Amino acid sequence: MSAERVPVDPALFTWPDEAPRLLGSECRDCGTVVFPAQTSCPACCSDTVVQRRLGVRGRLWTWTVQSFPPKPPYAGPATPETFRPYGVGYVELPGETRVETPLTVADPGQLEIGMEMELTIVPLTTDAEGREVMTFAFRPVAPTGGED
Ligand SMILES: [Zn+2]
Numbered sequence: 001m002s003a004e005r006v007p008v009d010p011a012l013f014t015w016p017d018e019a020p021r022l023l024g025s026e027c028r029d030c031g032t033v034v035f036p037a038q039t040s041c042p043a044c045c046s047d048t049v050v051q052r053r054l055g056v057r058g059r060l061w062t063w064t065v066q067s068f069p070p071k072p073p074y075a076g077p078a079t080p081e082t083f084r085p086y087g088v089g090y091v092e093l094p095g096e097t098r099v100e101t102p103l104t105v106a107d108p109g110q111l112e113i114g115m116e117m118e119l120t121i122v123p124l125t126t127d128a129e130g131r132e133v134m135t136f137a138f139r140p141v142a143p144t145g146g147e148d
Contacts, residue, residue, distance in 0.1 A: 003126070003130060003131060003132045004129075004130075004131045004132070005123075005131065005132045005133075005134050006127070006131050006132070006133055006134065007133075007134050007135075008124055008133050008134060008135040011023060011036070011037065012036055012135075012136060013119075013121070013136050014053065015121045015134060015136075019056070020056075020119065020121050020136075021053040021054060021055075021056060021119070022035055022053070022054040022056075022099065022119060022136060023035075023036075023037055023051055023052075023053060023054070024036070024037050024051075024052045024053075024054045024096070024097060025037035025038050025039075025049045025050065025051055025052060026049060026050055026051075026052040027041035027043065027044060027046050027048065027049050028046070028048040028049065028050060029041065029044055029046040029048055030043055030044040030046065032044070032097075033052060033054070033096045033097040034097055035054060035097055035099045037049075037051060037052075052096075054093055054096055054097070054099070055093045055094065055095075055096060056118055056119040057093075057116060057117065057118045057119070057141065058091040058092050058093040058094060058096075058099070058116075058117055058138075059091065059092050059094075059114050059115065059116055059117065060089055060090075060091055060092075060111065060112065060113055060114060060115045060116075060117050060138075061089070061090040061091060061092040061098055061113065062089055062090050062113060063087055063088065063089030063090075063103060063111050063113070064087070064088055064089065065085050065086070065087050065088075065106050065108060066085060066086050066087070066088050067085040068083070069083045084106070085106045086102060086103070086106045087102065087103030087104070087105050087106045087111060088100070088101070088102055088103060089101060089103050089111070089138070091117045091138045099138075101136065101137060101138045102122075102135070102136075102137040102138075103117075103137060103138055103139070104120060104122065104137050104138070104139035104140075105139065105140060110140065111140075115140055115141075116140070116141040116142070117138040117139065117140060117141060118138065118139060118141050119136060119137075119138060120136070120137055120138065120139050121134050121135070121136055121137075122134065122135060122136075122137045123135075
């Protein structure tokens, strides 16, 4: 018996599609793309924005390793005792936007600015009904050699 899975927020990505995409918005007036989607354009204030399925590959623009649990209301399943450091970063999707995202890698030796990253859907936590809550993250397309 496998646990039921639900998206953390169905507005963020198209999972459980076979090839999930992030859902951003695009301004019809100036072309600005943002993620998460907004109802008006942060660049020109137009409210003529449409949903846009973003690309699934980009380059790591910057990153850090979060080494302490986020404060509520962002707390995940971890307590201070079970918390494990995790990577967070911005991935630049070519011609679109930079996406702030968790990374699947928390080892600084495996993260390098400019490396190619791709979208993946990963388990975040388990909700009160025992369902697995899924969220998006980016992972390195090809593992680095691991040399320091
Ligand atoms: Zn605009």
